Amino acid sequence: xxxxxxxxxxxxxxxxxxxxxxxxxxxxxxxxxxxxxxxxxxxxxxxxxxxxxxxxxxxxxxxxxxxxxxxxxxxxxxxxxxxxxxxxxxxxxxxxxxxxxxxxxxxxxxxxxxxxxxxxxxxxxxxxxxxxxxxxxxxxxxxxxxxxxxxxxxxxxxxxxxxxxxxxxxxxxxxxxxxxxxxxxxxxxxxxxxxxxxxxxxxxxxxxxxxxxxxxxxxxxxxxxxxxxxxxxxxxxxxxxxxxxxxxxxxxxxxxxxxxxxxxxxxxxxxxxxxxxxxxxxxxxxxxxxxxxxxxxxxxxxxxxxxxxxxxxxxxxxxxxxxxxxxxxxxxxxxxxxxxxxxx
Ligand SMILES: *Cc1c(COP(=O)(O)O)cnc(C)c1O
Ligand code: SF4
Numbered sequence: 001x002x003x004x005x006x007x008x009x010x011x012x013x014x015x016x017x018x019x020x021x022x023x024x025x026x027x028x029x030x031x032x033x034x035x036x037x038x039x040x041x042x043x044x045x046x047x048x049x050x051x052x053x054x055x056x057x058x059x060x061x062x063x064x065x066x067x068x069x070x071x072x073x074x075x076x077x078x079x080x081x082x083x084x085x086x087x088x089x090x091x092x093x094x095x096x097x098x099x100x101x102x103x104x105x106x107x108x109x110x111x112x113x114x115x116x117x118x119x120x121x122x123x124x125x126x127x128x129x130x131x132x133x134x135x136x137x138x139x140x141x142x143x144x145x146x147x148x149x150x151x152x153x154x155x156x157x158x159x160x161x162x163x164x165x166x167x168x169x170x171x172x173x174x175x176x177x178x179x180x181x182x183x184x185x186x187x188x189x190x191x192x193x194x195x196x197x198x199x200x201x202x203x204x205x206x207x208x209x210x211x212x213x214x215x216x217x218x219x220x221x222x223x224x225x226x227x228x229x230x231x232x233x234x235x236x237x238x239x240x241x242x243x244x245x246x247x248x249x250x251x252x253x254x255x256x257x258x259x260x261x262x263x264x265x266x267x268x269x270x271x272x273x274x275x276x277x278x279x280x281x282x283x284x285x286x287x288x289x290x291x292x293x294x295x296x297x298x299x300x301x302x303x304x305x306x307x308x309x310x311x312x313x314x315x316x317x318x319x320x321x322x323x324x325x326x327x328x329x330x331x332x333x334x335x336x337x338x339x340x341x342x343x344x
Pocket of ligand 2: 105106
């Protein structure tokens with residue numbers, strides 16, 4: 001089966017999970033009516049039992065409907081949007097949505113208000129408007145091609161978008177942000193990689209959240225992507241019940257770097273409506289970072305960031321390491337937990 005045939009066989013309604021132990025069909029149906037569900041056969045086979053990390057990321061849960069103080073768009077992506085599907089917040093870079101569909105609808109998605117919904121639909125006309133904005137805005141040197149998942153778009157349309165962006169002299173970097181290496185690795189075909197390898201400005205960020213996402217198929221997809229020459233990164237979301245422990249996160253970072261993917265960010269879960277049950281405390285996030293730094297190569301340690309509400313942007317958080325300071329020295333905590341004196 002090719003990737004489209006696999007995708008077509010996805011479970012998109014609660015009935016499709018009937019008979020799977022732990023699947024509460026009535027509850028799933030209620031939630032999926034608000035936030036779309038899509039679990040493709042590849043993920044369905046991997047996700048094991050109720051409550052397991054891959055299950056939690058994919059199966060609708062009643063908690064999605066009960067975190068009402070949270071907002072749909074706390075980061076104000078729409079406010080900073082000069083044309084539909086494009087967010088221009090930082091001076092030199094934009095987010096450019098070229099699809100609102102995904103190979104799996106992650107329950108923790110920060111664009112839950114849009115993905116898989118008709119109102120969030122991207123069309124050829126919205127893509128054209130986004131391209132025109134970028135062409136006419138010389139400040140934009142970095143374009144983040146995202147969605148939804150940009151790699152759910154056909155190869156020829158991806159090639160069209162990459163060619164148009166590549167031809168803009170002020171665009172010096174193009175980044176594709178995609179979760180398909182984890183959720184539908186069969187999408188990474190030789191044909192797609194040929195398209196990607198023709199774009200010399202390309203970087204590619206994946207989104208892996210748990211070591212169990214590294215199957216032989218996913219590792220093959222990463223091998224193919226590495227050969228395109230695009231530097232590979234990963235944006236992980238800190239998720240309660242999925243990866244909120246130093247041991248799981250360290251294992252995830254080892255898997256990434258073993259596959260030559262450079263961990264870029266660990267995102268603290270944004271305060272997005274429908275995702276509150278995934279949010280951990282900041283202390284948990286800092287403990288996770290503490291479990292990485294020094295214990296693993298610096299290449300295995302991404303920045304842990306919070307994204308400020310209202311469009312304030314991302315800010316990295318670090319565990320406190322300076323314990324004391326005087327005119328002659330700093331007192332610093334090492335990764336081993338011991339206290340050291342650093343001369344000034
Ligand atoms: C995260 C984000 C970016 C990209 O930020 P980097 O730190 O460069 O990866 C760009 N625009 C918006 C609105 C963002 O939220
Ligand atoms: S793949 Fe990305 S955009 Fe799509 S549902 Fe998951 S987190 Fe959201």
